[in-house]
Every structure is written in C-alpha cells, then in structure tokens.
Amino acid sequence: MFSEQAAATAQGLLAPPSAEPPTFPRVAVSGYSDCSQPFQLGERSFARQYAHIYAVRLAGMRPGLERRARSRWGNDVVLRRLSELQEGEKCCVVGTLFKSMQLQPSILQEISEEHNLVPQPPLPKYIQPSDELILEDELQRIKLEGAIDVQRLVTGTIVAVYGCEQDNGRFLVEDHCFADLPPPLPWSGPSSDRYVLLASGLGLGSVSGEALLSTQLLVDVVTGQLGAEGEQSCAAHITRVILAGNLLSQNTQSRDTINKAKYLTKKTQAASVEAVKMLDEILLQLCTSVPVDVMPGEFDPTNYTLPQQPLHRCMLPLASAYATLRLVTNPYQASLDGVRFLGTSGQNISDIFKYSSMDDYLEILEWTLLVGHISPTAPDTLGCYPFYKSDPFILTECPHVYFCGNAPHFQSKLLQGKEGQRVLLLTVPDFSATQTACLVNLHDLSCQPITFSSFGADSEDGDMELEH
Amino acid sequence: MADELYLENIDEFVTDHNRVVTYKWLSYTLGVHVNQAKQMLYDYVERKRKENSGAQLHVTYLVAGNLLQNGHFCHKVAVVREDKLEAMKSKLSTIASVHVYSIQKALLKDSSPLYNTDYDIVKTNLQHCSKFSAIRCAAAVPRTPPDAPQVPEPVQSPQRQRDPDAAINGHRVRAAKPPPQQHKGIMGMFAAKAAARPQDTPKEAKAEAKEAAGVSAANCKPPTKNTIMNNFFGKAAMNKLKANSVPEQPKEEKEVVKPSVAVAESESSPNTVAEKPGKKTESDRIQQKDKKSKTKRVDRSDDEEERDPENVKKKRKRIKQLLSDSSDEEADVPPSPTPEEERVPSPPPEPALKTELEPASTEVSAGGRKRKRKRVLKSRMFIDEEEGCMVTEKVYESESCTDSEDEFPKTKAPAPQEQAMLPTKREPKEERKNPKKGAAPASRANKQVSIMGFCQKK
Numbered sequence: 001m002f003s004e005q006a007a008a009t010a011q012g013l014l015a016p017p018s019a020e021p022p023t024f025p026r027v028a029v030s031g032y033s034d035c036s037q038p039f040q041l042g043e044r045s046f047a048r049q050y051a052h053i054y055a056v057r058l059a060g061m062r063p064g065l066e067r068r069a070r071s072r073w074g075n076d077v078v079l080r081r082l083s084e085l086q087e088g089e090k091c092c093v094v095g096t097l098f099k100s101m102q103l104q105p106s107i108l109q110e111i112s113e114e115h116n117l118v119p120q121p122p123l124p125k126y127i128q129p130s131d132e133l134i135l136e137d138e139l140q141r142i143k144l145e146g147a148i149d150v151q152r153l154v155t156g157t158i159v160a161v162y163g164c165e166q167d168n169g170r171f172l173v174e175d176h177c178f179a180d181l182p183p184p185l186p187w188s189g190p191s192s193d194r195y196v197l198l199a200s201g202l203g204l205g206s207v208s209g210e211a212l213l214s215t216q217l218l219v220d221v222v223t224g225q226l227g228a229e230g231e232q233s234c235a236a237h238i239t240r241v242i243l244a245g246n247l248l249s250q251n252t253q254s255r256d257t258i259n260k261a262k263y264l265t266k267k268t269q270a271a272s273v274e275a276v277k278m279l280d281e282i283l284l285q286l287c288t289s290v291p292v293d294v295m296p297g298e299f300d301p302t303n304y305t306l307p308q309q310p311l312h313r314c315m316l317p318l319a320s321a322y323a324t325l326r327l328v329t330n331p332y333q334a335s336l337d338g339v340r341f342l343g344t345s346g347q348n349i350s351d352i353f354k355y356s357s358m359d360d361y362l363e364i365l366e367w368t369l370l371v372g373h374i375s376p377t378a379p380d381t382l383g384c385y386p387f388y389k390s391d392p393f394i395l396t397e398c399p400h401v402y403f404c405g406n407a408p409h410f411q412s413k414l415l416q417g418k419e420g421q422r423v424l425l426l427t428v429p430d431f432s433a434t435q436t437a438c439l440v441n442l443h444d445l446s447c448q449p450i451t452f453s454s455f456g457a458d459s460e461d462g463d464m465e466l467e468h
Numbered sequence: 469m470a471d472e473l474y475l476e477n478i479d480e481f482v483t484d485h486n487r488v489v490t491y492k493w494l495s496y497t498l499g500v501h502v503n504q505a506k507q508m509l510y511d512y513v514e515r516k517r518k519e520n521s522g523a524q525l526h527v528t529y530l531v532a533g534n535l536l537q538n539g540h541f542c543h544k545v546a547v548v549r550e551d552k553l554e555a556m557k558s559k560l561s562t563i564a565s566v567h568v569y570s571i572q573k574a575l576l577k578d579s580s581p582l583y584n585t586d587y588d589i590v591k592t593n594l595q596h597c598s599k600f601s602a603i604r605c606a607a608a609v610p611r612t613p614p615d616a617p618q619v620p621e622p623v624q625s626p627q628r629q630r631d632p633d634a635a636i637n638g639h640r641v642r643a644a645k646p647p648p649q650q651h652k653g654i655m656g657m658f659a660a661k662a663a664a665r666p667q668d669t670p671k672e673a674k675a676e677a678k679e680a681a682g683v684s685a686a687n688c689k690p691p692t693k694n695t696i697m698n699n700f701f702g703k704a705a706m707n708k709l710k711a712n713s714v715p716e717q718p719k720e721e722k723e724v725v726k727p728s729v730a731v732a733e734s735e736s737s738p739n740t741v742a743e744k745p746g747k748k749t750e751s752d753r754i755q756q757k758d759k760k761s762k763t764k765r766v767d768r769s770d771d772e773e774e775r776d777p778e779n780v781k782k783k784r785k786r787i788k789q790l791l792s793d794s795s796d797e798e799a800d801v802p803p804s805p806t807p808e809e810e811r812v813p814s815p816p817p818e819p820a821l822k823t824e825l826e827p828a829s830t831e832v833s834a835g836g837r838k839r840k841r842k843r844v845l846k847s848r849m850f851i852d853e854e855e856g857c858m859v860t861e862k863v864y865e866s867e868s869c870t871d872s873e874d875e876f877p878k879t880k881a882p883a884p885q886e887q888a889m890l891p892t893k894r895e896p897k898e899e900r901k902n903p904k905k906g907a908a909p910a911s912r913a914n915k916q917v918s919i920m921g922f923c924q925k926k
Contacts, residue, residue, distance in 0.1 A: 004562060010533075013503055013567035016511040017474075021503035026605035213583040217545055224603030225492060225502045226545065227532055228565030232503075232602040281594065288598040289605045318594065321610045410542075439543070450543040451535075454579035455528075455552065 009230040022229065024236035027194060029291060031337050032240075038392035039307035039329040041385060050379045052388035054156075058096055058137065060394050061158040061372060064179050065094045069160040072177050077162070082140035085165045093171070095137035097157045099150070101126055101355065104381070126355055127151055135161060135171065146173035151357035156376035179372030182398045184421040188338035189400070194442040195238045196336060197222060197450075200297070200345060200405030203432030204282070205275025206249030214435040214452035219282060221450070223289040238439075240336055241290050244405030244428050245297020245345025248275045253299055272301055276315050283319035291324040295332050297345035297406060305383040306347065306375060307331060307392065331374055333399070339442045342395075343403035343426075348375035350406070351382040361427045362411040365404050369395065369415070369423065398423060401440060406430045410438060410449040474498060478512045482525070482571055488581045490570040493589045495600045502600050509568040526576065529553050530569040533560035547579060842866065 066079055069092045078091040085091070103126040110120075133144045133153060146163060153159075163173040202215055220226035224235050252272040286292050296302040296311050303309055310327035313320035320327075328334070331344040349364050355377060358364050368374055374393040378384035398421040407427035415423045424445045429436045440447040477498065481487045495505035509527075516523045527550045535544040541561070547569050548556045557563060570582055590597055598604070849860045 004534075007533075007562050007564060010563045010565050013506045013565070014510050015507055016514075017504050017507040021501045021602065023501070023601075024603050026603050026607070028606065212587075213547070213579045216583055216586055217547070220492070221532075221545055223598055224601045225495075226530060226565075228567055229503065229602070231532055231565040234564075236603045281591065284594060285590065285597045288596075288608045289601060289603055291607060322608055323611050324605070324608045436542075448541060448543055450545065453544070453546045454582070455547065455549055455576075 009228050013228050024233045027237050027239050029239050033335045035333040036329050048386040050386050057391040062094050065160045073162050082137045087165050090164045092162045094160045095135040098134045099155045101131045143170045144173050145170050148173045148176050154352050154355045154377050155380045157371050181417040181421050182395045184398045185340050190337045190442050193237050196440045197238050197241045198428045199431050199437035200244035200428045201246040201430030201432050203249035204278045205252040205271050211432045213454045217452040219285050242293045245295050246299050246406050247279050248299050250299050280316045280318050287319050287322040287324045293326045293328050295330045295345050305385050337442050340399040341401045342399035346404045346406035349404045351377045361407040365425050410436050412447045474508045475512050488572040488585045490585050492586050496589045496593050506567040524573050527571050528569045531556045532565045533563040535560050
C-alpha cells in the first residue's frame with residue numbers, strides 16, 4: 001500500500017540537505033463513534049449465578065435461529081421445545097450446546113480429596129474422541145448424535161438441529177444450522193485512502209529486548225519520523241492506531257511475592273510497574289501524533305473476566321494528558337469514518353482453539369461470526385461477567401472489520417455474505433513474536449501486514465517470517 | 469559556510485565522542501527536521517568517504533518496501549547494516565524509502581545501541597517528541613484541566629502523603645483546580661517546610677507563608693483583617709485563596725493542624741510565621757502528635773525520622789518558645805533547651821501578624837472540630853441511666869490534635885470555647901494545660917505527659 005505511492009521519492013533522502021523539508025498534516029478523523037457501551041460495566045455485582053447468561057443468550061438468539069430454520073428446512077418445519085419432543089417425529093429444536101469433555105479442567109476435580117489428583121497441566125487442546133454433545137434448552141437436555149461435528153463445536157453455541165428423537169433417548173441429527181451472518185450495516189466508508197494500524201501483543205516488560213527496536217520503528221513510522229518523504233506522506237494517512245491487548249508481556253505476571261520469602265521480596269517492585277512506565281512513554285509518542293485506542297488484553301492490569309474494562313488513566317499519566325488517547329474495553333466496537341470495527345484481544349479465539357478441533361485462528365474467527373456470538377465458551381471455560389439482562393456478546397449487526405489480537409500469524413480474508421455483508425476478517429499477530437502489525441485501508445477494506453526488523457547477532461531473518 | 473557547521477558537529481559526535489549518531493538523535497540535538505537530519509548524515513558520510521576512503525565509519529540504513537511473502541505483499545521496514553543494504557534492496561520488489569539511519573565509528577553487532585540512543589534522546593524530550601517529525605496532528609492537544617476529574621475529598625489522606633510533591637504542584641495547579649488546591653496549598657506549605665528543611669528556599673517559604681497567611685486571613689471574620697493580610701502578602705494570593713468555599717475551610721484547618729504538627733521540626737525561621745496560626749491551636753494537641761507524627765513521618769525524609777523520639781517534646785518546646793516570644797508573659801523553662809535554641813525563631817513579621825493570628829487561632833480552634841481527620845477506634849464506657857447499666861461501646865472518633873478535641877464532637881464544644889475565653893496573650897504552657905485538664909483522662913492515655921502539667925497558673 002505504502003510502497004507504490006512512496007516509490008517515487010524513495011531515495012530522496014540520500015542527498016545533501018535541501019530546502020525546508022515538508023511537513024504533512026495528519027489526516028483528520030472525520031467520524032468516530034464509540035459503540036462499545038454494552039461492554040462497559042458500571043456497578044458490578046458477582047452475586048448472581050451464571051445460568052442467567054445462558055438463559056438470556058438463548059432467548060436473544062432464538063428468534064433469529066427459528067427464522068433461519070424456517071428458511072432452510074421449509075416454512076412448515078415443526079419447531080419444538082425439548083419438553084415437547086415426541087419419539088420419531090421430525091422436528092427442529094433450538095438450544096444451547098454443551099460439550100462434555102473428559103479432559104476439561106474442572107476445579108471440583110482438582111480439589112476433590114477422594115481422587116487425590118494432581119492438577120492437570122495445561123494442554124494445548126482438550127479435545128478427545130470420546131467427547132459428547134448435549135443440547136440444552138430452558139428446561140431439558142438431550143444427547144446429540146448424527147450429522148454434527150462433535151470435535152469442532154464448543155459449549156455455549158446456540159444451534160438449531162433438525163432430526164428426531166430416538167428410542168434410546170438421544171436425538172439423531174440430520175442437519176443443523178447456526179445463526180449465520182448478522183444483518184449488514186450500511187456502508188459509508190471514506191472516499192480516499194485512510195489507514196488504520198492494528199497491532200497487538202507489544203509485550204513490554206519482557207526479558208528479551210529484541211522487539212524493542214521494532215516497537216520503536218513502528219512508532220517512528222506512524223509518527224512520520226522514519227522513511228523517505230513518500231512514505232511519510234502515506235503515513236500521514238493513518239487515521240488511527242488500535243492496540244489490541246497484551247501491551248504487557250506475560251513475564252510481568254509472575255508474582256514472586258507468592259513463592260518467595262517475604263524478606264527477599266520486600267523492596268522489589270512488580271515487573272508490571274516498569275512495563276507500564278515504558279508503555280506510557282510509547283503511548284505518549286504515539287498520542288502526540290495520532291489518535292490511539294488501547295484495548296486491554298490477557299496480561300494487562302485490568303479485570304480478568306470478559307468484558308475487560310479499560311485500563312485506568314492514572315497508570316498512564318503522560319499519555320492520558322492528550323485527548324487522542326482512548327482507553328477502551330475488550331471487546332471493542334467503534335465506527336471509524338463510517339466503517340464499523342469490532343474486535344477482541346484474542347482471548348475468545350484462543351479459548352475456542354483449546355476446546356475445538358479448529359486450528360486456524362482465521363477459521364475460528366469466521367466461525368464465531370457465523371454462529372452469531374463473539375465468545376460462546378464464556379462463561380464455561382472463559383471468565384465472564386454474570387450478565388442477566390442481556391448478553392452483549394451476541395452479534396446483532398455485521399461489522400465491516402472483525403479482528404482478533406494476539407494471533408500466532410497474520411491472516412486476513414474478505415468475507416462476502418448472502419445479504420450483502422462484506423466483512424474483513426483479520427487476525428492481528430502478536431507483535432513481540434512476529435514484529436508484524438496490520439494496516440487496514442478503510443477505503444476498500446484491504447489490508448497489508450507491515451513488518452519491522454533490525455539486525456541482530458545472527459544474520460537477517462527475511463525468509464524465516466510468517467508461514468500459513 | 470554556516471551550513472557546514474553540521475558537518476563539523478557530526479564529525480565531533482562520531483569521532484571525538486565516539487557516539488552512535490542516529491538521525492533522531494541528531495534531529496533533537498541540532499533541532500532540525502528529521503528529514504534534514506537524515507540528509508545531513510548522508511552528506512557527512514559522502515564527504516568523509518570522499519576525503520578519506522579509509523575512514524573508520526560504519527553506517528546503517530533504513531530500507532522499506534514491499535516484500536512478497538507467502539503469496540501476499542507485506543510492507544517491510546528494516547534497519548540494515550551497510551554491507552547488507554544491497555541484499556535487502558534486491559529482496560524487496562518495490563522500494564518505498566531508503567535513508568541513513570545512523571553513523572557510528574564501531575561496527576555494531578546488534579541494534580541495541582541504536583535503540584538505546586533513540587530511547588535516551590526521546591526520554592529527555594518527551595514533552596515535544598513530535599516536534600521534528602514530518603507529520604503534524606491537529607487533534608493531539610493536551611486535555612484541558614477541567615476535563616480531568618477533580619480530586620474528591622476522600623482522597624485527601626493519600627494527598628497528604630504526597631505532600632512533598634503537592635507542595636510544588638500545589639503552586640502550579642492552583643489555577644486549574646480550586647478546591648483541592650487549597651488543601652495542597654496549605655498542606656503543601658506545611659509539608660514542604662518539613663521536606664524543604666535541607667533546601668529551604670526562601671521563595672518557597674515566602675509563598676507558603678503567603679498561602680498560610682491567606683488561609684488564616686480567609687478564616688478571619690472581620691474583613692479588616694483581610695485587608696491587612698492583603699497588604700502584607702499581596703492580593704494575588706488572597707484572591708486565589710478566597711475563591712474557595714467556606715465548607716472547605718474547616719477541613720483545611722484540620723489539615724493545617726495536622727501537617728503543621730509534623731512540620732514543627734522545621735528549622736527555617738521564616739516558616740515559623742506561617743506556622744504560627746496552626747501552631748497556636750496546635751499547642752494543645754501536641755500530646756497527640758506521636759500518633760499522627762508517625763503516620764506522617766512514614767513519608768517524610770530521613771532526617772525527620774531520626775528525630776522521632778524527640779519530636780513530641782521538641783514541637784512543644786518550639787511552640788512554647790515561639791509563643792513566649794510573642795507573648796508578654798514569662799517564658800517557661802523548657803525541659804530541653806538545646807533543640808529549642810537551635811530553632812529560636814525571631815521573625816520580624818511575627819508581631820505584626822500576632823493580632824491576626826490571635827483571632828485566626830480562635831477562629832481556627834472554633835472550627836477546629838473538623839481539623840483533624842484521624843479516626844481512631846476507641847472504647848468509651850458510660851453509664852446508661854435508663855437501663856442502669858454500664859455500656860462500653862467501641863466507636864470511631866475523629867481524633868484531632870488538640871487535647872480538648874479528641875473526644876466526641878460534643879465534648880469539643882466546651883474546649884474551643886475555653887480557648888477562646890483565654891486572654892489573647894496567653895502562655896503556651898497554659899494553653900496546653902487547660903485543655904489538658906479538661907480532657908485529661910483520655911488524653912493522658914496516649915500522650916507523653918509533661919512534668920509541667922503539675923504547675924498551674926492561677
């Protein structure tokens with residue numbers, strides 16, 4: 001994207017100093033509106049049980065699923081609740097999936113004394129061939145078998161199954177369907193090239209310093225210090241930077257205070273303190289030049305349960321002095337220049353990855369869009385706030401850009417829906433590992449990864465980059 | 469030529485100082501646009517190499533462009549050493565930019581010196597880090613202070629902890645935040661004196677004295693006193709301080725007292741002027757000092773801590789000394805003369821302020837009910853007449869600095885009045901003794917009782 005326009009003046013700075021060099025004004029933000037109010041929690045009370053969230057989820061998605069069922073299996077398809085099932089009758093049931101997995105970590109098993117079990121070490125995937133799917137609705141549950149991919153699906157998905165109940169008490173599935181893509185939003189994108197830079201997993205505070213220069217290069221490109229004139233003028237078209245979580249590294253999470261003796265840790269500071277100071281300086285450099293949205297991630301100092309609340313501005317005294325800094329929730333939804341962005345810091349996708357046979361982050365991302373829910377595994381295996389009025393993770397409108405942060409590689413896909421939806425699916429890679437960020441062009445929903453590298457003790461790493 | 473100056477500068481940095489000169493570092497150091505810095509570096513390299521082909525000069529370049537990777541184009545930005553420059557350029561299908569990144573004498577093994585140089589120079593120029601950049605953002609303006617939420621009342625105790633900083637800040641943010649500024653100002657005044665004892669800038673003391681006097685004057689009922697204060701300290705400080713609402717004042721007074729207690733050790737003589745209003749009413753509450761002093765001392769400088777054991781006594785003596793100077797009565801013999809003599813104050817403005825301070829102190833003491841914010845869980849036993857039994861209840865009391873005010877609010881009423889009724893020029897000892905008598909049982913429990921308590925003035 002940048003390269004073609006910038007190529008003309010690429011070598012321009014390999015010359016003696018010329019007249020006053022040009023300064024490019026940053027392209028102004030024409031329209032920004034923050035749509036993440038459903039994810040902002042005010043007063044929080046954890047006194048409720050989690051059953052309510054499933055109830056509202058089912059109630060919220062049932063109408064859409066019944067519509068889909070009718071359009072797929074005919075208008076006269078019989079819609080039944082589980083309590084009304086008759087043996088042998090072909091009907092359609094809408095309910096929540098539950099996958100019973102033997103390997104699923106259970107806190108009750110861990111603390112059970114009669115088993116004398118050592119807690120299970122974390123595995124990359126917890127699926128097993130013996131897993132079973134169970135469909136639940138408001139009152140009953142029934143085991144599923146048949147034309148349904150047990151390995152692929154995860155708990156919490158709302159599904160409509162078509163089949164009949166058998167005499168062994170199980171439901172034989174002939175076909176099933178999900179909520180499919182939500183209705184499209186009208187398109188009112190910009191008429192010229194406007195870019196949004198997405199980066200995640202800056203990983204500050206980690207022991208290794210390799211990614212630090214790359215982070216500095218990223219900041220320099222965005223703020224217009226790096227590059228020849230052509231590149232700088234292209235960089236001036238970057239209207240926003242979104243940092244999608246994991247600004248701090250996982251190393252800052254270790255708590256010596258628990259393991260070590262008190263006298264050894266008395267005067268030590270938490271690793272995250274230094275890392276947050278570094279983050280503040282980096283954000284300050286960015287904020288003086290471009291609007292920045294900062295989403296918290298798994299290792300950031302905010303609450304653990306989804307939706308994660310914004311980082312507090314007192315932690316970032318230098319940067320929060322600027323109005324260009326926006327501390328936002330995870331998940332985050334906003335309308336930038338008429339283009340609707342929706343994304344998370346990746347916890348939802350990586351959780352589904354653990355409990356499903358799907359291996360590709362982009363595939364999982366697309367799947368969450370197709371089932372109409374950002375994070376079906378919450379609250380089962382992913383921490384979630386006990387909602388009871390409505391489930392904010394249900395997708396009601398189809399965003400134009402749907403991203404997830406902290407993916408292992410950069411991947412993108414432009415998805416076209418039947419009702420005219422056009423979504424750019426984007427997995428933003430972990431910057432501390434890949435030194436890659438993403439540039440999205442709002443004009444035509446194209447995107448390009450941007451990689452930074454420096455030279456180290458070993459020779460260049462050009463070809464060792466991302467592979468699909 | 470004047471333009472050639474930069475060449476000499478770069479030469480000096482690279483060869484003499486043996487620095488790693490990155491374009492960003494040069495841009496900040498010489499105060500030029502980043503692109504100009506890049507061009508300067510290039511120019512220097514070219515000339516140096518032309519003059520002396522064996523020059524000990526290593527250059528790193530920045531190359532950016534499109535790279536075909538895994539079937540899609542990725543924009544690559546890389547810092548490369550000179551020897552790898554051509555290789556990198558050939559890998560890129562389209563080159564977007566090439567320029568000099570840095571010049572240094574030694575061959576760099578890895579890029580950490582580059583990062584460190586840039587980090588250091590940016591750190592020292594954080595406030596205007598986009599000054600020499602090629603992109604200007606119109607939206608990047610600092611938020612106006614009213615946008616920042618006001619510091620609420622409950623935050624006062626942490627505020628007090630931050631007094632040494634607040635003292636300085638209290639000055640600067642005064643215009644921006646009127647309600648908390650008053651706290652900062654007064655607390656800052658007292659706190660800064662303690663902290664600034666080693667530094668003791670007269671300016672600060674004067675400004676603090678201004679604030680203190682402003683406060684006490686603001687507390688004065690009669691407007692004439694305000695004008696006297698105005699004349700003495702200047703209108704500007706007065707107007708700012710008057711902007712505060714009255715309800716703030718009792719709270720402030722309370723805090724005035726508390727920090728002043730801890731600050732009593734301060735030796736700077738001009739400071740005593742400002743401390744006087746607080747001190748006068750303080751004198752009765754000195755016995756409570758140790759408790760509060762400890763909490764206050766946690767975040768004070770070390771030189772205060774070493775005088776912990778003597779603080780209680782010293783403060784008392786000092787105030788006594790002060791007031792005995794100001795009063796016409798005989799001075800009591802202080803138990804420990806030496807520390808006192810160190811700090812014998814003789815502030816010229818003292819007599820002038822006395823008249824202000826007397827009503828100020830009475831005013832302060834009358835409203836001093838709320839001065840102290842320390843809440844202590846205390847057991848209070850009383851006989852319940854109706855039931856005919858003894859009741860012990862644990863209650864959080866607001867303990868203040870004066871002896872008379874460490875009970876329930878109802879007991880405070882007689883005590884301040886007591887003070888108010890005393891003659892204006894009273895002995896410090898007497899002040900101490902009178903409320904001490906009034907609240908002796910409770911106060912004696914946690915105060916160091918002085919032997920002078922037995923001597924009473926008829």
